[in-house]
Amino acid sequence: MSPAETTPQTRDLSPEHVLRWYLDAGVDEAVGETPENRLKDLSQPVSITGPAPTPAAIPVAAPKPAAPKPAAPPSQRAGQEQAVRSAVELASKAQSLDELRAALEDFEGCALKKTAIQLVFGDGDPDATVMLVGEAPGADEDRQGVPFVGASGKLLDKMLASIELDRAQVFISNTVFWRPPGNRTPNAGEIAICMPFVERMIELVDPEILVTVGGPATHSLLAQQGSISRLRGHWFNFETPQMSRPVQAAPIYHPAYLLKSPAMKAPTWGDLLAIRAKLDSLRSPS
Ligand code: URA
Numbered sequence: 001m002s003p004a005e006t007t008p009q010t011r012d013l014s015p016e017h018v019l020r021w022y023l024d025a026g027v028d029e030a031v032g033e034t035p036e037n038r039l040k041d042l043s044q045p046v047s048i049t050g051p052a053p054t055p056a057a058i059p060v061a062a063p064k065p066a067a068p069k070p071a072a073p074p075s076q077r078a079g080q081e082q083a084v085r086s087a088v089e090l091a092s093k094a095q096s097l098d099e100l101r102a103a104l105e106d107f108e109g110c111a112l113k114k115t116a117i118q119l120v121f122g123d124g125d126p127d128a129t130v131m132l133v134g135e136a137p138g139a140d141e142d143r144q145g146v147p148f149v150g151a152s153g154k155l156l157d158k159m160l161a162s163i164e165l166d167r168a169q170v171f172i173s174n175t176v177f178w179r180p181p182g183n184r185t186p187n188a189g190e191i192a193i194c195m196p197f198v199e200r201m202i203e204l205v206d207p208e209i210l211v212t213v214g215g216p217a218t219h220s221l222l223a224q225q226g227s228i229s230r231l232r233g234h235w236f237n238f239e240t241p242q243m244s245r246p247v248q249a250a251p252i253y254h255p256a257y258l259l260k261s262p263a264m265k266a267p268t269w270g271d272l273l274a275i276r277a278k279l280d281s282l283r284s285p286s
Contacts, residue, residue: 083109083193091200097126110193116178118145124171131171131207133217136186142179147172155255163276171205175217191220203242208282210238210247214254250275
């Protein structure tokens with residue numbers, strides 16, 4: 001491609017034409033007055049700290065070994081580890097969801113915060129019996145500051161309605177609290193940095209059932225590496241040292257995936273019915 005094709009045409013530099021050129025190039029958000037390379041600190045993984053939840057007795061296929069990723073430069077690793085330590089300290093001090101939200105508002109350790117419009121904390125009943133954790137806020141969530149309000153959120157609402165739940169009765173959040181640029185999947189470092197807050201959130205909500213929505217939430221919260229297609233349909237235990245009992249956890253397909261792969265709605269319907277049945281069994285007197 002010649003330079004002439006990659007720059008706005010010199011003969012038409014009207015604002016409309018320049019904006020159209022940026023849109024065509026995939027730039028859909030204005031996040032600052034001056035350009036800045038915000039991706040320079042992201043990218044590399046650090047190990048996910050925190051408890052290793054116990055898988056339930058149901059066997060799942062042996063996880064495929066993850067492809068080795070290039071190690072982060074030592075200075076970057078040290079920065080991520082420091083951010084995780086600071087997240088653990090801040091999160092553990094929060095005694096309520098309001099305090100946890102305030103701690104996250106002040107937290108500067110996650111680079112996603114720099115490119116996002118605002119914090120997307122959580123939504124629903126703070127005393128919910130069912131809590132769902134998705135992947136990451138998208139553009140609609142970033143604009144509104146509420147998780148799952150875009151197209152996949154609308155489908156999630158329908159999925160909940162199909163088992164007679166609505167979002168006011170459950171609590172919904174994500175593995176990271178800020179939108180990754182361009183809606184990319186959050187990387188391991190970003191998830192590790194936010195994880196102490198997610199775990200504290202689960203401790204504070206103290207649900208009976210945890211639903212991990214999609215691969216990243218399932219892998220990071222349940223310490224499982226298999227594909228979501230093998231993990232869904234099974235129950236796992238999620239527990240932290242602060243919890244008095246394990247929470248039963250069910251992975252499901254992410255609604256964004258279901259929108260692209262409607263054939264997977266059938267097995268998901270089965271997963272939702274299993275969640276409903278579990279909920280009913282917890283409520284029925286023994
Ligand atoms: N997808 C997610 O995983 N979370 C949201 O909040 C929105 C879309």
